[in-house]
Amino acid sequence: MDDWLKDSDEVGPSWLTVDLAIFTLRDDQLMVLLVERGLDPFHGMPAMPGGYVQKNETLRDGALRELAEEAGIDGSRLHLEQLGAYADPGRDPRGRVVTVAYLALGPDLPAPVGGTDAARAFWAPAAHLEDGTLTLAFDHQAILTEALEEVRRKIEYTAAATAFCAETFTLRDLRTVYQVIWDQQLDPSNFRRKILNTTGFVQPTGDQWLPPTGRPAALYRRGQAWLLNPPLLRATTTGSRG
Amino acid sequence: MDDWLKDSDEVGPSWLTVDLAIFTLRDDQLMVLLVERGLDPFHGMPAMPGGYVQKNETLRDGALRELAEEAGIDGSRLHLEQLGAYADPGRDPRGRVVTVAYLALGPDLPAPVGGTDAARAFWAPAAHLEDGTLTLAFDHQAILTEALEEVRRKIEYTAAATAFCAETFTLRDLRTVYQVIWDQQLDPSNFRRKILNTTGFVQPTGDQWLPPTGRPAALYRRGQAWLLNPPLLRATTTGSRG
DNA sequence: GCAAAAGTGTTCACTCTACACCCATGC
DNA sequence: GCATGGGTGTAGAGTGAACACTTTTGC
Numbered sequence: 001m002d003d004w005l006k007d008s009d010e011v012g013p014s015w016l017t018v019d020l021a022i023f024t025l026r027d028d029q030l031m032v033l034l035v036e037r038g039l040d041p042f043h044g045m046p047a048m049p050g051g052y053v054q055k056n057e058t059l060r061d062g063a064l065r066e067l068a069e070e071a072g073i074d075g076s077r078l079h080l081e082q083l084g085a086y087a088d089p090g091r092d093p094r095g096r097v098v099t100v101a102y103l104a105l106g107p108d109l110p111a112p113v114g115g116t117d118a119a120r121a122f123w124a125p126a127a128h129l130e131d132g133t134l135t136l137a138f139d140h141q142a143i144l145t146e147a148l149e150e151v152r153r154k155i156e157y158t159a160a161a162t163a164f165c166a167e168t169f170t171l172r173d174l175r176t177v178y179q180v181i182w183d184q185q186l187d188p189s190n191f192r193r194k195i196l197n198t199t200g201f202v203q204p205t206g207d208q209w210l211p212p213t214g215r216p217a218a219l220y221r222r223g224q225a226w227l228l229n230p231p232l233l234r235a236t237t238t239g240s241r242g
Numbered sequence: 243m244d245d246w247l248k249d250s251d252e253v254g255p256s257w258l259t260v261d262l263a264i265f266t267l268r269d270d271q272l273m274v275l276l277v278e279r280g281l282d283p284f285h286g287m288p289a290m291p292g293g294y295v296q297k298n299e300t301l302r303d304g305a306l307r308e309l310a311e312e313a314g315i316d317g318s319r320l321h322l323e324q325l326g327a328y329a330d331p332g333r334d335p336r337g338r339v340v341t342v343a344y345l346a347l348g349p350d351l352p353a354p355v356g357g358t359d360a361a362r363a364f365w366a367p368a369a370h371l372e373d374g375t376l377t378l379a380f381d382h383q384a385i386l387t388e389a390l391e392e393v394r395r396k397i398e399y400t401a402a403a404t405a406f407c408a409e410t411f412t413l414r415d416l417r418t419v420y421q422v423i424w425d426q427q428l429d430p431s432n433f434r435r436k437i438l439n440t441t442g443f444v445q446p447t448g449d450q451w452l453p454p455t456g457r458p459a460a461l462y463r464r465g466q467a468w469l470l471n472p473p474l475l476r477a478t479t480t481g482s483r484g
Numbered sequence: 485g486c487a488a489a490a491g492t493g494t495t496c497a498c499t500c501t502a503c504a505c506c507c508a509t510g511c
Numbered sequence: 512g513c514a515t516g517g518g519t520g521t522a523g524a525g526t527g528a529a530c531a532c533t534t535t536t537g538c
Binding site: 429431432435436452453454455456457458472 | 526527528529530534535536537538
Binding site for chain 4: 171192217
């Protein structure tokens with residue numbers, strides 16, 4: 001890290017961007033936010049929201065700013081976490097562009113409204129990332145596919161699923177998050193016990209929610225725990241569990 | 243990501259480096275590789291091995307090259323994985339330097355020998371990262387502390403522990419890895435069953451290893467599985483498990 | 485035989501799953 | 512009452528921790 005000044009032929013400057021993998025649940029589907037590119041390269045193609053990091057700005061601050069600018073979303077109430085850096089020499093035709101991908105998870109986020117760049121933003125089903133329906137700019141297809149798998153794994157070991165719920169939520173709401181993301185049904189009674197036996201996962205508010213029909217459901221909010229102990233493992237076809 | 247050219251006042255170029263968190267087991271201790279800095283800033287202080295990424299080089303290739311240059315280690319046989327990007331504006335007094343940290347795990351690596359920069363390299367006990375014994379350059383203390391916690395978590399959910407073992411190893415060798423990294427004793431018989439019941443974790447070679455005293459032990463090599471299913475959870479004081 | 489370490493068996497408690505059952509609400 | 516969904520109970524299978532026991536080597 002010492003001598004990058006003396007050998008600028010081989011090293012050279014690079015440009016730093018953040019790109020956002022924003023997931024939410026809408027209509028019982030996992031959705032990802034995309035923007036349509038307005039400039040070359042990849043003009044007109046869908047891409048991850050993102051942009052350059054400014055001087056004197058941390059990566060996280062840059063991600064929060066882009067969240068507001070490109071997606072019209074106030075990031076202060078959603079979960080934001082770094083996924084990784086992507087910097088392959090050929091990934092951007094304009095030169096060495098390093099992008100740091102961030103994962104953002106939020107409750108049923110609004111349809112992006114006009115404003116700055118948000119007019120070009122739209123929600124797409126996350127399933128389309130894996131079935132070949134979508135073709136994205138740069139290496140964004142690969143990044144988002146990794147992000148999607150990370151989400152599926154993350155809700156096993158952490159309380160990340162609560163990030164998809166509103167401030168208060170019923171256990172049914174939380175269960176729906178798991179069912180949609182894992183695409184598998186979960187037994188309501190056993191799910192209930194698992195969650196409540198995992199200390200710090202959720203805490204009861206004391207309030208109730210009245211469904212259109214049926215018994216009222218207790219409301220909860222996120223607990224203080226983030227790492228789940230024990231984790232909430234999804235059923236797998238492979239592996240030694242039934 | 244479109245318009246970074248037109249607003250160079252606020253954006254500006256950055257410099258891209260990779261830094262390495264290299265862990266190994268030596269004398270039943272988890273050790274981390276450090277180098278003594280030969281230049282300002284932080285002249286004379288210990289730091290992570292690392293350096294700038296060259297043009298037309300992927301991050302991974304840069305990490306492998308620095309592994310050879312700064313640590314004298316052939317990276318082809320050890321586990322290498324990206325940890326994350328660090329780019330806080332103040333982290334390097336010379337300007338915006340983005341570093342991508344890589345985690346490298348290997349079996350009892352040799353003491354670094356003279357060569358290029360490797361003469362300044364040395365192994366330090368990983369425990370010193372957390373007890374205040376060490377003071378490192380830049381934000382390397384924080385990066386390595388995160389890396390250490392990541393190692394402890396990683397061997398729960400993945401077969402990363404095998405990366406600390408040689409090509410072939412006994413179950414005792416593998417158990418020692420867990421015991422050292424988690425700093426807790428594990429029951430040999432139960433450990434044995436857990437490992438062998440986790441399909442694809444290890445596979446028997448058919449050979450044996452003869453200990454100085456005692457019954458010969460079967461030798462194994464890594465299996466094809468990376469994600470463990472079920473995971474191998476360490477005992478925690480908190481949490482709902484006994 | 486003795487010591488040491490590998491490897492097996494067994495017990496007991498706890499956890500997980502499936503599913504029956506009861507409870508609280510709107511109509 | 513009936514339908515609907517929340518919430519509890521329970522039997523049986525499975526898992527995990529503790530530890531006794533057997534096996535294989537060197538001396």
